[in-house]
Amino acid sequence: MPASKLYLAVVGVGGVGTAFLSQLASLPSSLRPTLIFLSRSSKQLYTSSYDPVSASDLPSSSSKLLSLPELTTYLSSAPGKAILVDNTSNQDVANSYPSFLRQGISVVTPNKKAFSGSLQLWTDIFDAVDSSDCQAMVYHESSVGAGLPVISTLKDLVATGDQVTRIEGVFSGTMSFLFNSFAPADGTGKGKWSQIVAQAKEAGYTEPDPRDDLNGMDVARKLTILARLAGLKVQGPDSFPVQSLIPKELETAKSSDEFMQRLPEFDSEMEGYKDEAAKAGKVVRYVGSVDVAAGKVKVGLEMVEKGTPIASLRGSDNLICFYTKRYGANPLVIQGAGAGGEVTAMGVTADLIKVVERLR
């Protein structure tokens, strides 16, 4: 079956979505489904007769918007199998995955929300995949580490019968950048913590409100996904210890600006962690880990031995170590940029290719 008999809906055309559409346009026709639905915020583009649409035709506003159930019906009635690419980080769209999948619509997404939310949603999604007899599939490589082959590798380890004993690493590009700047392994770090956060914010390395990075929830969501893939029934990202780098005293800050103004109050505490680590010949890093055997997940500051891959990280790279029975003492390690529109979109596009190869 030619790929053009497969139908594609793309929800979300922001940074990742735009990069994805550009990558999609470059695919050979044998791998490119027919784009029939496109939406961005309150704009939608589609025709009732499933004609191909183009991103350049996305209207500035749409009068009649399809609700998520209506979109499900629209896609399930398409004249061929349909694939939904969700490039949003929207919880409502994520909550609809089981409905899409039950209607035979495959889902490809970097959206963490579906896989790191309630365990019930996770179960509903994969039950829907199972009961579709493999006709509807879900791929979400970019939900952890963007385009880095993290999810696919973990799935391969598990599927081939390896025992994953421990997963450990640096799962946030922002945290990586902050700590590699604040306490580099070669001891050259000079700036105060609050200065480094301010610089990172200005350079666009943090969310607009840096508290959205510093609370650790983004890392906790990624660890939830990995722990579940490794077989743990984790209830959610708030069901295990997550160390927030928002000091208790600043939790009442009403705005991002007020928070940044008062952050220097926290500098001596962070300097203390740095010095404590240095005295032990180590460096402080923001680490996430899953101890599969003990069933424990945690996220927070750790003192890391110099010379280890985690301590040697540079820039804003992510690093993920899989310790398994087969790999023994030396883990399987994956390292590289774990954020950014292009590399996130790459994970989405590569997943889409895999779905097309299975469906066509």
Place this chain on the structure above:
Amino acid sequence: MPASKLYLAVVGVGGVGTAFLSQLASLPSSLRPTLIFLSRSSKQLYTSSYDPVSASDLPSSSSKLLSLPELTTYLSSAPGKAILVDNTSNQDVANSYPSFLRQGISVVTPNKKAFSGSLQLWTDIFDAVDSSDCQAMVYHESSVGAGLPVISTLKDLVATGDQVTRIEGVFSGTMSFLFNSFAPADGTGKGKWSQIVAQAKEAGYTEPDPRDDLNGMDVARKLTILARLAGLKVQGPDSFPVQSLIPKELETAKSSDEFMQRLPEFDSEMEGYKDEAAKAGKVVRYVGSVDVAAGKVKVGLEMVEKGTPIASLRGSDNLICFYTKRYGANPLVIQGAGAGGEVTAMGVTADLIKVVERLR
């Protein structure tokens, strides 16, 4: 279609093959094709009526052996689609891949020979895949770095339109072990080169004849595969510079034993490389690289900056860096054991699952 309607032939039941059969047996039935043919050296097990066979029934000798063309006919006449898993390192089997593929038989293998041999064989294989309209596919993850996600990652980068500019790394577990022992980054290495080779040989870290590792051809074959996947028309592993660590003076050694006895003559030369690197604050490593833009591939000794991932490698780990346009200055890095029966078989089993998911 249930996976049991897919038919599986396994050629080669040595270290990798045995580990593969064990992993195969653990797969859920939804992913496990029906095993109908098994061969090891001059033994074969199959029935003319395509009945399931079991490794425990492999006879001690077979009177009538199917030739490769006969096996092709046998499999193409099976009552469902057939998959050949080639766990040998046999050139004749590799040469037959185009025939298998043209008959609609998919191929899964860790055998480097097909992909690093003549460019004509490479072209024949992928032409056969293309002309099968995706009904016959070839997967060979374990041909580079065993179960590490090297081939799949490079394919995803290329397929999604990234520009791979450079591939660099340590592609031999044996070379990794030898140099990490001889010249570790922390300067603790004490043994002479010949002693370290002898220890590695005794511990089973080298081929029975260490010259099969030291000639660099295994690394050259892997680089040939990666360079071709990145788009270079490399004629073969002997078409670019490969530095052999078999000294000219010892090329005439008639046996592995004579070679090992005379290897100490080479110690001062190797010590020289080590000292030269140390004076520059570097370490000596056996590195392979593909410069995609310049179209250049090379394999040999390099002086590597301390603190870099290659210099910091431990044990017998492989390390592969992909420099691409999207990933920018910091490469996508994959690291871990790149040899061993279990992890090599893992790559084969994971590939088989992907083929089954596409065919069923």
